[in-house]
Amino acid sequence: MFESLSTRVQDVFKSLRGEVRLTPEQVEEALREIRLALLEADVNFKVVKAFVDRVRDRAMDQTVLRSLTPGQQVIKIVRDELLALFGDAEGGLTKSAPVPRVILLLGLQGSGKTTTAAKLGMWLARQGRHPLMVSTDVRRPAAIEQLSVLGDKADVRVFTPDTMDPVARAGGALAEARAKGFDTVLVDTAGRLHIDDDLMTELQAIKDAVQPADLLYVADAMTGQDAIKSAGEFNRRVGVTGVVLTKLDGDARGGAALSVVSVVGVPIAFIGSGERLEDLELFHPDRIVSRMLGMGDMLSLIEKAEQAIDKDEAEQLEEKLRKNEFTLDDFRTQLKTIRRMGPLESVLGMIPGLGGLKQLADNKPDENQMGRVEAIISSMTPAERRNHTIINGSRRKRIAAGSGTSVEEINRLLKQFTEMRRVLQMIGQGGMPGMGGGLKIPKMPQKALGAPSGKRRKKGGPWGLIKTR
Ligand SMILES: Nc1nc2c(ncn2[C@@H]2O[C@H](COP(=O)(O)OP(=O)(O)O)[C@@H](O)[C@H]2O)c(=O)[nH]1
Ligand SMILES: [Mg+2]
The missing domain is CATH 1.10.260.30 (Signal recognition particle, SRP54 subunit, M-domain)
Structure with missing residues (x-):
C-alpha cells in the first residue's frame, strides 16, 4: 500500500531537499503536489484540506523559509503532520481492562471479522495469554463453523454452546472464561452488507451483556472511503475503541487508512496483511509514515x-x-x-x-x-x-x-x-x-x-x- 503516494511525495521532497532558499511560491507548488498525491491515494478530501492548511501555516513561517535548511524543515513538518493524522498512538488493545478482557469485533459482512478474531486469538496466545473465542453470527450456521475451523488452525479454543441466541452465546463464553481461567474472550459478531437497525440493536445488547474493553471495528481497506463512513456509524451507534484495517496486502490505495483516525476519531489498532493467520501486525504509525516518506523503516x-x-x-x-x-x-x-x-x-x-x-x-x-x-x-x-x-x-x-x-x-x-x-x-x-x-x-x-x-x-x-x- 501507499506505493504511488510514497513515490509522489518523495519526488516533491527531492525537489525541496537541495534548496538553500525557499520562496512561498515553491512551498505552495510543493503543497499542490502533495495535495494531489493524497487525493489520488483516496484520502478523504476534508482530511487533505485540513492537512495541507496545517502544513502551509507552519511552513510559510519566516523562520522556516529563512533557515539554513528550509527544504528539510518543510519535509519534517510534513512528516509531523502525517503522524498527527494517525494520532501518533501506538496500535494495539486498550491499556487496561478487567480480567477476563472482552474484545468485540464489529463490521460489515466480508470485512474480515472472523479471520481477524482467529488472527488475534493466535497473536494473544503468542503473548502468553489464554484466549477463548465465540461466534455470535447465528444467522449463518457456516459462520459458526468457520470460526471453529480457524480456531483449530490457530490452536485457540472456541466456545460452542447449544443456544442460538447471540447475547446468550457471548455471555456464556464470558462465564466459561471465568470458570476455566481464560483471560481474554474474543466475540465475533454478525455483519450485514449495509448498516441496519436490527444489527445495531443486537450489537448493543451483546455489548451491554459482556462489557467489552475493546470494540474493534474491522474495515476492509479495499472499500476505501465507504469503510470510513460505516466506521463512523458503528462508532455512533455501538462505540468503537480501535480500527483493524484488513486486506492491506491487496491493491488498496491506502488513503482510507490515512483518513480513518481523523474522520472517526479512533486509532488504528492492527493491520491485516494477508489471509494467513500470521498476517496481523500491530499498527505503528511512525513506521508507516517513515516508510511512506522513503526514510526507511x-x-x-x-x-x-x-x-x-x-x-x-x-x-x-x-x-x-x-x-x-x-x-x-x-x-x-x-x-x-x-x-x-x-x-x-x-x-x-x-x-x-x-x-x-x-x-x-x-x-x-x-x-x-x-x-x-x-x-x-x-x-x-x-x-x-x-x-x-x-x-x-x-x-x-x-x-x-x-x-x-x-x-x-x-x-x-x-x-x-x-x-x-x-x-x-x-x-x-x-x-x-x-x-x-x-x-x-x-x-x-x-x-x-x-x-x-x-x-x-x-x-x-x-x-x-x-x-x-
Ligand atoms: N487478502 C486478505 N484477505 C483477508 C484478510 N482478512 C480477511 N480476508 C479474507 O476476507 C474474506 C472475508 O473474511 P471473513 O473473516 O469471513 O469476514 P467477516 O464476514 O467479516 O467475518 C475471507 O476470504 C478472508 O480470507 C486480509 O488481511 N488479507
Ligand atoms: Mg464472519
Missing part, C-alpha cells in the same frame, strides 16, 4: 538486525573498526549477518536512502554474488584473511582456482574491500546500517532526513562492495 530494520546480530560480535567489530583491524574474516562474518537478516531486497527497502535503490534491478546486489564473495574468502588461507596485503599474483591465481572464480573477480573484491575499509575508517565508530558495529543508527527523523541519497551512500558502502560489475 529503521525500527523494523533494527529489530531484524538485533535478532541476527550477536551483541558481543558487534562490540568486537566496533573495536576492530576503531583500530583499523577490519579483516577479510570480519568482512565474511558481516556478509553472513546481512544474509541472516532476510532477503536483500526487503532489507534494502528499510534503509533510508536505499529505498529508491530497490527499484533499480540492475543495481541490486544479488544473493548469488554474495555467495561467490563468501566462496572466495573461504579459499584464502587464515594468514591471507588476516592480512590482505600479502595476497600477491600467484596467491590470487590459487584462490581463483580454489573458489571456482577468476583472478579478475579476486582483484575486484580486494579493491572493494580496501575501499570499504577506508570508508569504515571515515565513518569511525560505525553508523552504517547493516554493519554489526554500526547499529547505532541515526535517530529519526532529523538525521535520517539528511541521510545521503542512495547513490552517494552506496558508493563504498557494504552494498557497493557486494556489487561487482
Whole structure:
C-alpha cells in the first residue's frame, strides 16, 4: 500500500531537499503536489484540506523559509503532520481492562471479522495469554463453523454452546472464561452488507451483556472511503475503541487508512496483511509514515538486525573498526549477518536512502554474488584473511582456482574491500546500517532526513562492495 503516494511525495521532497532558499511560491507548488498525491491515494478530501492548511501555516513561517535548511524543515513538518493524522498512538488493545478482557469485533459482512478474531486469538496466545473465542453470527450456521475451523488452525479454543441466541452465546463464553481461567474472550459478531437497525440493536445488547474493553471495528481497506463512513456509524451507534484495517496486502490505495483516525476519531489498532493467520501486525504509525516518506523503516530494520546480530560480535567489530583491524574474516562474518537478516531486497527497502535503490534491478546486489564473495574468502588461507596485503599474483591465481572464480573477480573484491575499509575508517565508530558495529543508527527523523541519497551512500558502502560489475 501507499506505493504511488510514497513515490509522489518523495519526488516533491527531492525537489525541496537541495534548496538553500525557499520562496512561498515553491512551498505552495510543493503543497499542490502533495495535495494531489493524497487525493489520488483516496484520502478523504476534508482530511487533505485540513492537512495541507496545517502544513502551509507552519511552513510559510519566516523562520522556516529563512533557515539554513528550509527544504528539510518543510519535509519534517510534513512528516509531523502525517503522524498527527494517525494520532501518533501506538496500535494495539486498550491499556487496561478487567480480567477476563472482552474484545468485540464489529463490521460489515466480508470485512474480515472472523479471520481477524482467529488472527488475534493466535497473536494473544503468542503473548502468553489464554484466549477463548465465540461466534455470535447465528444467522449463518457456516459462520459458526468457520470460526471453529480457524480456531483449530490457530490452536485457540472456541466456545460452542447449544443456544442460538447471540447475547446468550457471548455471555456464556464470558462465564466459561471465568470458570476455566481464560483471560481474554474474543466475540465475533454478525455483519450485514449495509448498516441496519436490527444489527445495531443486537450489537448493543451483546455489548451491554459482556462489557467489552475493546470494540474493534474491522474495515476492509479495499472499500476505501465507504469503510470510513460505516466506521463512523458503528462508532455512533455501538462505540468503537480501535480500527483493524484488513486486506492491506491487496491493491488498496491506502488513503482510507490515512483518513480513518481523523474522520472517526479512533486509532488504528492492527493491520491485516494477508489471509494467513500470521498476517496481523500491530499498527505503528511512525513506521508507516517513515516508510511512506522513503526514510526507511529503521525500527523494523533494527529489530531484524538485533535478532541476527550477536551483541558481543558487534562490540568486537566496533573495536576492530576503531583500530583499523577490519579483516577479510570480519568482512565474511558481516556478509553472513546481512544474509541472516532476510532477503536483500526487503532489507534494502528499510534503509533510508536505499529505498529508491530497490527499484533499480540492475543495481541490486544479488544473493548469488554474495555467495561467490563468501566462496572466495573461504579459499584464502587464515594468514591471507588476516592480512590482505600479502595476497600477491600467484596467491590470487590459487584462490581463483580454489573458489571456482577468476583472478579478475579476486582483484575486484580486494579493491572493494580496501575501499570499504577506508570508508569504515571515515565513518569511525560505525553508523552504517547493516554493519554489526554500526547499529547505532541515526535517530529519526532529523538525521535520517539528511541521510545521503542512495547513490552517494552506496558508493563504498557494504552494498557497493557486494556489487561487482
Ligand atoms: N487478502 C486478505 N484477505 C483477508 C484478510 N482478512 C480477511 N480476508 C479474507 O476476507 C474474506 C472475508 O473474511 P471473513 O473473516 O469471513 O469476514 P467477516 O464476514 O467479516 O467475518 C475471507 O476470504 C478472508 O480470507 C486480509 O488481511 N488479507
Ligand atoms: Mg464472519
